Amino acid sequence: MNNNKRSRKPNQSTTLRVREIESREWWLWAYAVTVTLALAAGVVALSFPGYHLGGDGLFWSDLKERVRGLAALVLLFDIYTVYQHFQSQRLRKQLAEGNELFELITENAADMIAVVDNQGHRLYNSPAYQKILGYSPEDLQGQSSSDQIHPADRERVSQAAEKARLTGRGQRLEYRMRHKDGSWRVLESTASAIRNGNGYTEKLVIVNRDISERKRAEEMLAHNALHDRLTDLPNRSLFLDRLQRAIARARRHSDYRFAALFIDIDEFKVVNDSLGHSAGDELLIQIGNRMAGCFRETDTVARPGGIPPKSVAVDESLARLGGDEFTVLLEDISDPGDAIRVAHRIQARCANPFVINDQEVVISASIGIALSARSYSQAEDLIRDAELAMYRAKRAGKARCEVFDPGMHASAVRRLKLETDLRRALELKELIVYYQPIVSLESGKIVGFEALSRWQRPEGLVLPGEFIPVADETGLIVPINRTVMLAACRQLAVWQSEFPSEPPLTMSVNIAPKQFAQSDLAKEIHGIIEQTGVAPRTVHLEIMETIAMGDAERSADVLAELKAIGVRLSIDDFGTGYSSLSRLQRLPVDSLKVDRSFIFTMGDNSDSQEIVKLIITMAHTLNLRVVAEGTETEEQISILKRLNCEMAQGYFFSRPAPADAIMDLLRSRCVSRAAAAHV
Ligand code: C2E
Ligand code: MG
Ligand code: MG
Numbered sequence: 001m002n003n004n005k006r007s008r009k010p011n012q013s014t015t016l017r018v019r020e021i022e023s024r025e026w027w028l029w030a031y032a033v034t035v036t037l038a039l040a041a042g043v044v045a046l047s048f049p050g051y052h053l054g055g056d057g058l059f060w061s062d063l064k065e066r067v068r069g070l071a072a073l074v075l076l077f078d079i080y081t082v083y084q085h086f087q088s089q090r091l092r093k094q095l096a097e098g099n100e101l102f103e104l105i106t107e108n109a110a111d112m113i114a115v116v117d118n119q120g121h122r123l124y125n126s127p128a129y130q131k132i133l134g135y136s137p138e139d140l141q142g143q144s145s146s147d148q149i150h151p152a153d154r155e156r157v158s159q160a161a162e163k164a165r166l167t168g169r170g171q172r173l174e175y176r177m178r179h180k181d182g183s184w185r186v187l188e189s190t191a192s193a194i195r196n197g198n199g200y201t202e203k204l205v206i207v208n209r210d211i212s213e214r215k216r217a218e219e220m221l222a223h224n225a226l227h228d229r230l231t232d233l234p235n236r237s238l239f240l241d242r243l244q245r246a247i248a249r250a251r252r253h254s255d256y257r258f259a260a261l262f263i264d265i266d267e268f269k270v271v272n273d274s275l276g277h278s279a280g281d282e283l284l285i286q287i288g289n290r291m292a293g294c295f296r297e298t299d300t301v302a303r304p305g306g307i308p309p310k311s312v313a314v315d316e317s318l319a320r321l322g323g324d325e326f327t328v329l330l331e332d333i334s335d336p337g338d339a340i341r342v343a344h345r346i347q348a349r350c351a352n353p354f355v356i357n358d359q360e361v362v363i364s365a366s367i368g369i370a371l372s373a374r375s376y377s378q379a380e381d382l383i384r385d386a387e388l389a390m391y392r393a394k395r396a397g398k399a400r401c402e403v404f405d406p407g408m409h410a411s412a413v414r415r416l417k418l419e420t421d422l423r424r425a426l427e428l429k430e431l432i433v434y435y436q437p438i439v440s441l442e443s444g445k446i447v448g449f450e451a452l453s454r455w456q457r458p459e460g461l462v463l464p465g466e467f468i469p470v471a472d473e474t475g476l477i478v479p480i481n482r483t484v485m486l487a488a489c490r491q492l493a494v495w496q497s498e499f500p501s502e503p504p505l506t507m508s509v510n511i512a513p514k515q516f517a518q519s520d521l522a523k524e525i526h527g528i529i530e531q532t533g534v535a536p537r538t539v540h541l542e543i544m545e546t547i548a549m550g551d552a553e554r555s556a557d558v559l560a561e562l563k564a565i566g567v568r569l570s571i572d573d574f575g576t577g578y579s580s581l582s583r584l585q586r587l588p589v590d591s592l593k594v595d596r597s598f599i600f601t602m603g604d605n606s607d608s609q610e611i612v613k614l615i616i617t618m619a620h621t622l623n624l625r626v627v628a629e630g631t632e633t634e635e636q637i638s639i640l641k642r643l644n645c646e647m648a649q650g651y652f653f654s655r656p657a658p659a660d661a662i663m664d665l666l667r668s669r670c671v672s673r674a675a676a677a678h679v
Contacts, residue, residue: 042068046068114129120161134180135180149178165201168192175189188211189208235320239379241379243379247379257371259333261328262390266364271361275356287354317329328346336369336403340403346365350363366394366400368392368402368404369386370385388412431454431483435662438506445501446505448508448538449507450542452464452656472512488509489532491659492505492538503538506568507538508570511547522562537568543570545572559589568590592615592619592624592626592627593628599628599629599630603636609639612628612645625646637652
């Protein structure tokens with residue numbers, strides 16, 4: 001078989017060649033038939049009794065016998081030769097048919113079939129080579145079979161060929177071959193040996209199938225199983241796998257250190273709620289891209305099969321766990337500072353505004369870091385600790401980064417228990433409301449109360465500082481505050497009717513950060529006010545300064561909505577944030593509550609007094625009334641009076657107390673006032 005001959009029609013070539021041989025053999029046939037006929041005629045003639053040549057009759061008869069015997073022998077040999085010739089012609093025909101079949105199969109097969117010699121030279125290539133790989137017979141002629149094979153696969157292919165030569169049949173093999181256009185195709189091949197009469201392998205027949213499409217489909221499926229659909233970043237399973245390998249490596253090499261970063265986008269829900277989910281998705285994609293840019297690129301080309309999937313993540317150390325949570329595996333770091341630096345880099349990158357639907361969106365990220373340690377054996381544990389550190393960062397004020405320490409774990413367990421207990425407390429109605437009077441400094445009268453929640457546990461009373469932050473984080477604050485609000489408004493209605501005054505008694509209720517983000521907050525409060533029948537203007541909502549001043553646009557909207565239902569608004573713990581005067585001026589608030597830390601140090605710290613004086617003056621210029629929190633001493637009261645502060649709240653007047661005790665207090669005050677009026 002030769003490449004040149006392949007240009008003929010495949011099923012004609014062998015037939016033509018057989019005819020050619022047969023046409024050259026006609027004279028042989030003519031010769032054989034002539035000789036046979038001549039010999040047969042001779043033998044017959046010599047056998048005829050009347051045939052006489054004259055002379056010595058005995059001599060001639062003896063010679064005739066000998067010639068006849070010899071002729072018969074030659075005739076026999078001739079017949080045997082003709083028989084053998086027939087046999088060889090039959091074999092030749094069979095061989096030709098076999099060849100024809102081989103050609104028919106190879107020339108029409110969809111697979112690429114090649115015959116190579118022991119040196120790897122191509123002896124035959126089926127036409128499928130041109131169809132699949134673009135090479136014409138001329139391109140391949142004289143080339144080594146390994147020329148187009150991917151350099152990384154050559155060794156494997158030659159080993160498989162060697163094995164096929166030795167055993168007669170090689171194993172199934174996958175390798176890459178270059179298309180004429182330069183791209184790589186994945187082939188699946190098997191080789192079979194053609195042996196000579198001595199049993200030695202002379203050639204190999206190699207059948208190659210193009211499985212590039214199948215491979216691509218397989219890789220896409222594998223890719224989808226391990227990557228996030230939205231951002232195309234590695235998903236949780238792939239990240240856990242990487243992390244587990246890093247843990248194993250750290251256990252083998254004591255000098256190998258790594259870190260896991262847990263990143264959560266602050267207030268991502270606000271984006272989803274305000275701009276819609278598709279904008280949220282777009283933002284996540286952009287965040288993923290930006291974060292990926294923070295790391296060095298890794299080699300993504302060397303993949304099994306060599307076919308890069310349609311799109312690959314720029315860096316596979318970054319993953320998206322789901323929602324707005326991302327994780328990073330930082331390998332081979334030299335100290336925790338490396339991880340912190342990367343975290344800050346990510347935060348700095350995310351701080352630049354994103355543009356979503358022609359709108360600028362500003363976000364921040366809280367990051368928790370867990371460093372490799374011998375105690376880790378499970379990747380999940382490391383992620384959990386990084387997540388705990390992230391929660392700590394969020395609690396510390398968002399857009400921060402925290403490194404995990406084992407103490408966090410213990411406190412997380414405590415918090416988890418607290419959360420479970422708190423849920424139960426709600427069902428068991430263990431949450432009760434205490435009230436603390438707010439007193440007018442001018443008249444000395446109780447003008448209102450602040451509702452403060454308490455958790456009545458069998459072990460004792462728990463203060464809100466311990467459970468409100470947990471309730472806020474878990475969202476439990478929403479049902480808690482609904483309960484507090486309802487109880488406080490009901491109580492206010494009772495006190496207002498029993499102790500009528502002008503203006504009527506007020507009730508202040510605290511609004512937690514999560515509630516501030518609650519879309520139906522105004523509607524809910526309005527419902528409670530209507531249900532209890534109190535006048536909206538006698539209900540004061542206290543919003544912490546840091547929350548009210550946080551997101552300028554959003555807080556202005558929420559405050560306006562609340563204001564629209566007629567309630568009064570108060571900025572709580574004033575002085576602890578960094579309020580700008582112009583911002584404060586634009587917010588629809590009615591009063592400020594000066595943080596108790598200033599009141600506490602007012603007596604012996606003239607700076608504090610100066611600040612309180614400034615706050616009061618500023619509040620008055622903005623037409624806001626001022627309540628001083630945490631007033632404990634007479635001295636503080638007299639300073640506040642001098643500074644024209646309108647109201648005060650603190651242990652000096654009364655500690656927060658249950659409704660019954662406050663009722664007694666109100667009664668006794670009424671009685672004492674009545675007695676005073678009597679005198
Ligand atoms: P806040 O709104 O600033 O409440 C005033 C806090 O100061 C109360 O602490 C009160 O007991 C305390 N206090 C009042 N007078 C004095 C005083 O003379 N000296 C000192 N040292 N402290 C005084 P409490 O009840 O522990 O509440 C702490 C914080 O928890 C509150 O601060 C408020 O922000 C929050 N909170 C309490 N109850 C609720 C609630 O039902 N919902 C929400 N969202 N937050 C609440
Ligand atoms: Mg308050
Ligand atoms: Mg306060």
